[in-house]
Amino acid sequence: MNVSTSTANDPTPAESAAHRESLAAFLTFVADTIGVAHHLEGGLLNLEFDHRQHPAWPKPYHVKVAVAGSALHDPPRRAVAGIEGARWLWNLVDIEHGAVLVRPARQPESVHEFSNRLFDAYQVEDGQAQLAGCRLTEVPFLQVTQLSVTNPAQVEHAYYDASGEHVSESTLANLHLADVVPLDVQATSMGRKRIASVIENAALEDDRFIAVTLVVAKRAEGAVQFGIGEQCARTSFDDWTTTLVAPPFRCAATGSETFHLAAIDDGRIVAADAIERCEESGARVLDCERITCAVTGKKVDPRLITTCPQSGDKLLTSETATCAACGQAVSPKVLGGGVCEACRRLPSVDQSNTLVARLIERYPALGRYRKFQAGEAGGLVRVVAIGWWRRLQLTMPTGSDSPTQLAIRQGLVGRWEQVPTSEWSMQLGYSN
Ligand SMILES: [Zn+2]
Structure with missing residues (x-):
């Protein structure tokens, strides 16, 4: 992890413009994530905590931060500059968790939040779809926040993955990484050590540094299992829980992909639109496996077919004739x-x-x-x-x-x- 707030990898002006918000809004959000009380009045953000509830947090227990309007340029007595107030808050975040912990607001957090979305995609004739194992893993992204260079009432966010690479705009948008809610520390497996290793070298010393936010995205890896009668088939998935959509079932017999499954009479689960009736027995069989009987011209179940050992013709076993001399079952044509x-x-x-x-x-x-x-x-x-x-x-x-x-x-x-x-x-x- 080696992200910097001042390297050649910085977002373009267009990108950073897209990821701005007011200093007041951001500090208020951070205060909420760790339980610091806040009150905004006249361009001043009052931040305060109960030291009896947080004995490990140092003094002062209260700061008044100039975050907007005229207070920015002419802070009243006993108010601190925005960057100073941000540092006070960051110090508490650092003591508490090591980073601001959040998750995408629209991200499904547990399997049951997306399992129906998966199952509803399939039509399984005379059977059902169920999950055959699903593993959720947390993937942290970093939002590094600095005070804006051009406007001291605003902050700018830059986004990185855990290896320090800039996150593309499409990934940001697809995973809703900029639309977040606080993450309960009990709800994540991201421990103190892991957090520290992810945010290591994240330019915490930069003089415009405000905070590092860990956006914990989730991936889901597993399989959907389809059961019809005694048989089952499955299709696997591995995607972000936010973008996960039901993967199509790949029919092993025909190679086609589908969401409509059914079983044929030999038990195999296949694409429903590949099924036809045997014109002799009426059995449900794969159209691509039906064989045209050389005698009757019917398209039939291959299990009803015999190959004439002499002519090579494929014909219904019931249509074969027996040679009076050798007893071999052959096509009537021979x-x-x-x-x-x-x-x-x-x-x-x-x-x-x-x-x-x-x-x-x-x-x-x-x-x-x-x-x-x-x-x-x-x-x-x-x-x-x-x-x-x-x-x-x-x-x-x-x-x-x-x-x-x-x-x-x-x-x-x-x-x-x-x-x-x-x-x-x-x-x-x-x-x-
Ligand atoms: Zn013979």
Whole structure:
């Protein structure tokens, strides 16, 4: 902290003109902050305290200060000059708190003073907003007051932050730092040591020095939590209590910012205007996550969708068709005569094919077949044994050599039918 009342950082004339007030008004205000009685009459400000209430305060217990009018130029007997009266008062302030303690008059001091302002900003469908922690911190600003050079009936204020930098006009205006009320010492965590460190080197020795006022601003840091059903989401804030406004909720699913929240059927809390109905089930889902069914053209809940392993089409699971040969659920578009494209277009292989050879070893009945087809598609391996009169198809997941489906086709134009597992040993020629 190294502020000075006479450095190159001084406010411009325009700025200081904006932060003037009468000496009488300022001293009266300071007297009020520490409980000194005052009475203004004929340009003289009478300041007085009860020494029994303030045994630590030194004599004199009473001063008469020339603050305005003709008294300024021709002080009556037993009256002191404005700067002297200000020093008498400052001495008491210094003994009492170390600085004049004030807060912006319009500043919310506690959480409940702004929590409703936060909550009212949100519309939470079937839920509520509440605070999920809120920490208030005090940030001191300094108002250094000097007697005006041009008018001894006036004082000029200059404003600094705790690091000694001039406070911008916009910050002054936004935080109402120049519109203040006394701060009860019980209501602040600013202790004597902290105050001393903040006002250190604040040019207290300047011959126009009147007082240092600590303007205690407050910041609020926390989060608003939205609860709908079992789910919750939150949005955080960190701002001055004076300027704090409700932060918009950022929808994680869509990236949009909103004050209108609602839950979709999977429980997620999202921006309400991003929600649409599933055209199949009527469920509330995110519009951006709805998928158009390749068969029906409906925009539906992604949880109802299956991707055809062969065509890649996305379609309602209820619209998939099952291949009679391999049992795979596929888009109806890839079926022909009840059989999927992968099953219809299997390339021919012979008995020496590694997979075929292994299957024949395990299932001796396959050795009677002369022709084979085999291929992998859509996550399944299919092997067909072709005889004069019938065909057998074994299907297994890619990477496995244990068939999960066995189908049979009898006759030249017969249809594929699944073989119940109880009949596998008979068809494949092995004993259980
Ligand atoms: Zn198939």
